[in-house]
Amino acid sequence: MEPSQPKDSVKHSSPVLKKKSMSETDKLKEYIISYSLNNCPEGNQGYNRILLQLCGYLGHGKSSLINSCVHVLQDRKQQFTVVAQSGEAQGGLTMERKSYPLTPTITIVDNRGCSTLNGFETGELYAQLGNFIPLDLKVEWTQGFEEMLTRLEDSELEPNFRDIIVPIFVYSVKRDVAPSEVQEMKNFLTNCRNLTGIFPLIVLTHKTSGNLTKLHDLFEGMGAEEIISVENYTAEDHTDTRGRHFQFLNLIYKALEDVDFKMQKPINKRKEWAKHKTFLFSFLHTNTPSPPFSEDCDDTPNIQGGYTVYEDSFSGHTSTHYHHYEYPQRNYPFQ
Ligand SMILES: Nc1nc2c(ncn2[C@@H]2O[C@H](COP(=O)(O)OP(=O)(O)O)[C@@H](O)[C@H]2O)c(=O)[nH]1
Ligand SMILES: [Mg+2]
Known part of the structure; x- marks a missing residue:
C-alpha cells in the first residue's frame, strides 16, 4: 500500500502573484519551501519528491540555472x-x-546535456525522464545504451514510483536556431511531454544577449505553455535584484502548478511505466529520430518498435521481449 493523504486534507492555496513587491517575492519563496505533495487533491498518491529535470543542449546554462535556483531559496x-x-x-x-x-x-x-536531440544521448535523457535511471549514479556506457538499460533492469531495481518529474528545457537566447533544430526540438519536447505528462517548461537563458522575442515565438509555436526568460546568477555576475530573484521563484512556482494539475486525477503508475518502457526500447533499438509516441495506448502489447512490453494484469509486473518487427509506415509530423 502506498501512503496517501485523506482527500479532505488541506489544499494548496496560491500566493498572490500580481505585484512583484518584495513581500510578494517572499510569499512566493515561502509557498515553494512549504509545498507538500500531501496537500494535492488526491493526496500524495505515493509520491514523495518532485524532480525538476533539466534538459537541453550543452552549454546553454543548465548548471547555472541550478546555482540560481539554489541561491534564490537560501537565506538572503x-x-x-x-x-x-x-x-x-x-x-x-x-x-x-x-x-x-x-x-x-x-x-x-x-x-551534462546533449549535442543533438535525436541520437544516442537523447535516449539517456528519455531514460532519465521516464525515471529509469537512479539519481547520482555514475554510469559508464561501454557497450551502448541498450546493454546498460538491461543491466539496470537486471539489478532488480524497482521501478521508481516515488518521484514525480517536471521536465525543464533550457535554451540560450545567444544561440541561433538552425532550421533542422526546430524539428528536432519540437519532436523532443513532445516526447518529454508524453513521458512525464507535463509539457516541458522552457527557460530562455542569457535573456539580454539575443533576440528574445524571436525565440519566445519559436517555442510558443512548438506548443510550449510556459516560457520563462532569465539572466542566470553566475560566478561572474551575481548582483541580487528583486526582478532577478522573481524569475527563478516564478519558474519553480510554474513547475508546482503543473504538478498540481497532474495530481488532480488518480495516476496508474504501472501502466505509465509499461508504456514508457515500450517507447524507450523502441527509441534505443532504432536509434533514429523518434516520432512522438501516442498517449492513447491501450492494454494490448505495442509491437511497433521491435520490443514488446507485457504487463501482467494481476501482479502489475512487466517484462520486455524483443521482436523483429518493422516499423509500420505512419505519417509522423516531421517525415
Ligand atoms: N550572462 C549569462 N551567462 C550565463 C547564463 N547562463 C549561463 N551562463 C554562462 O554560460 C556558460 C555555460 O553555462 P552552463 O551553466 O555551464 O551550461 P550547461 O552546459 O547547460 O550546464 C557558463 O560560462 C555560464 O557562466 C546567463 O543567463 N547569462
Ligand atoms: Mg552543466
Whole structure:
C-alpha cells in the first residue's frame, strides 16, 4: 500500500502573484519551501519528491540555472555560491544524473546535456525522464545504451514510483536556431511531454544577449505553455535584484502548478511505466529520430518498435521481449 493523504486534507492555496513587491517575492519563496505533495487533491498518491529535470543542449546554462535556483531559496544573508559546476567539460561516455535538493520536497536535477536531440544521448535523457535511471549514479556506457538499460533492469531495481518529474528545457537566447533544430526540438519536447505528462517548461537563458522575442515565438509555436526568460546568477555576475530573484521563484512556482494539475486525477503508475518502457526500447533499438509516441495506448502489447512490453494484469509486473518487427509506415509530423 502506498501512503496517501485523506482527500479532505488541506489544499494548496496560491500566493498572490500580481505585484512583484518584495513581500510578494517572499510569499512566493515561502509557498515553494512549504509545498507538500500531501496537500494535492488526491493526496500524495505515493509520491514523495518532485524532480525538476533539466534538459537541453550543452552549454546553454543548465548548471547555472541550478546555482540560481539554489541561491534564490537560501537565506538572503547568504552569499551566492556555485553548487553545480558550470562550463565544465562533462563529456565522454560517463553520465551522471546529479541532484541538488532545493526544499524538503523539491530537487533539481542536472545532466551534462546533449549535442543533438535525436541520437544516442537523447535516449539517456528519455531514460532519465521516464525515471529509469537512479539519481547520482555514475554510469559508464561501454557497450551502448541498450546493454546498460538491461543491466539496470537486471539489478532488480524497482521501478521508481516515488518521484514525480517536471521536465525543464533550457535554451540560450545567444544561440541561433538552425532550421533542422526546430524539428528536432519540437519532436523532443513532445516526447518529454508524453513521458512525464507535463509539457516541458522552457527557460530562455542569457535573456539580454539575443533576440528574445524571436525565440519566445519559436517555442510558443512548438506548443510550449510556459516560457520563462532569465539572466542566470553566475560566478561572474551575481548582483541580487528583486526582478532577478522573481524569475527563478516564478519558474519553480510554474513547475508546482503543473504538478498540481497532474495530481488532480488518480495516476496508474504501472501502466505509465509499461508504456514508457515500450517507447524507450523502441527509441534505443532504432536509434533514429523518434516520432512522438501516442498517449492513447491501450492494454494490448505495442509491437511497433521491435520490443514488446507485457504487463501482467494481476501482479502489475512487466517484462520486455524483443521482436523483429518493422516499423509500420505512419505519417509522423516531421517525415
Ligand atoms: N550572462 C549569462 N551567462 C550565463 C547564463 N547562463 C549561463 N551562463 C554562462 O554560460 C556558460 C555555460 O553555462 P552552463 O551553466 O555551464 O551550461 P550547461 O552546459 O547547460 O550546464 C557558463 O560560462 C555560464 O557562466 C546567463 O543567463 N547569462
Ligand atoms: Mg552543466
